[in-house]
Amino acid sequence: MAAELVRGQNHPLSQVGLEIRISAGVPVLAGATLGDEHGAVQGPEGVAHPGAAALPGVEVSGRPAADHRLAVDLAALPESVHRVDVFLALPTGATGPLRFGAVPAPHTSVHSLDGTELASFTLTGLDAETAVITLELYRRQGAWKVRAMGQGYADGLPALLADRGLRDADGLATVIHQAASATGAATHPGTPYAGQTASRTAPAPGPAARRSGPQGSEGGGAGSGLSVSPVDYTHPRRTHSIPSPPPPSARSAADGQPARPVAGDAVGWSMEERLYNQVWGMFEDLARTTAAYRSAVEYADSRLEKELDQALADPRTRLAGAGDAAREAAHARR
Secondary structure, eight states: OOEEEOTTOEEEOOOSEEEEEEEEEEEEEEEEEEEOTTSOOOSGGGEEBTTBOEETTEEOOSSOEEEEEEEEEGGGSOTTOOEEEEEEEOOOSSSSOSSGGGSOOOEEEEEETTSOEEEEEEOOOOSSOSEEEEEEEEEETTEEEEEEEEEEETTOHHHHHHHTTOTTHHHHHHHHHHHHHHHOOOSSTTOOOTTSOTTSOOOOOOHHHHOOSGGGOTTOSGGGTOOOOOOOOOOTTOOOOOOOOOOOOOOOOBTTBOOOOOOSOOTTOOHHHHHHHHHHHHHHHHHHHHHHHHHHHHHHHHHHHHHHHHHHHOGGGGSTTHHHHHHHHHHHHO
């Protein structure tokens, strides 16, 4: 059964060949960053985007679209890569939505090569963000896991790339948007990209993707003679406040005082998200400890029952209180 993740939750991955499916409802560009154990990207060659769609172990879409399929081979990644962050960004331009708060919540799912869904995550609670990190695949002690991120950036793709340690983040963001514009917008959601087999069928566009005509009517395309206008998905009673500044990072030690501790190890996370990740790890450890304790109790109970049956079946324990001694010894061992 597939795991429905919430922001900050992780899930183990049992396979190395994966397909990441993204459904955004509106055309977005998708990409991935390849980071080290600290999440830092060493250079532009560590970013898969429409201008460089294929990297060792990762292949992304070459054009903006409402639906994407990204191919990931964890075994083919370089040894220095410990984190693969999947990101989405709204195309730049005068047309189209200007923030993720005005579009349907992006849905991301991880599938095995045979199509089995392993985990999924719906990114909600966005407002002024124009670029987001949806999922993170990370390696820990030789095993791979997927974490639901949901980290948004109101300053767009440049801020996202700068948060990954790239020096010329503005220049790389410009290159990515120019490459996406050069390929042109996708003709329909799920258009196959370069490197994707032609036999693979693209998913049908969802209801939100089809409602592009006036009053949400379907079929309002170019051949119908109806003017097509973008749909504003903003909640009518939702207030739009200025995003709060990021929390201050941990300061270095001064005057012999130890540095302020920072919960969690996720690059670019807020303090609340890091604390959430730390508390979630505590719950995971507690769940494993509880499962081990229950298993030990079940084993002790079954052994006690077996020893009591043997004591009752042995005629020697029926004389001179030997049966009581045998039962007490069995309970003590339990």
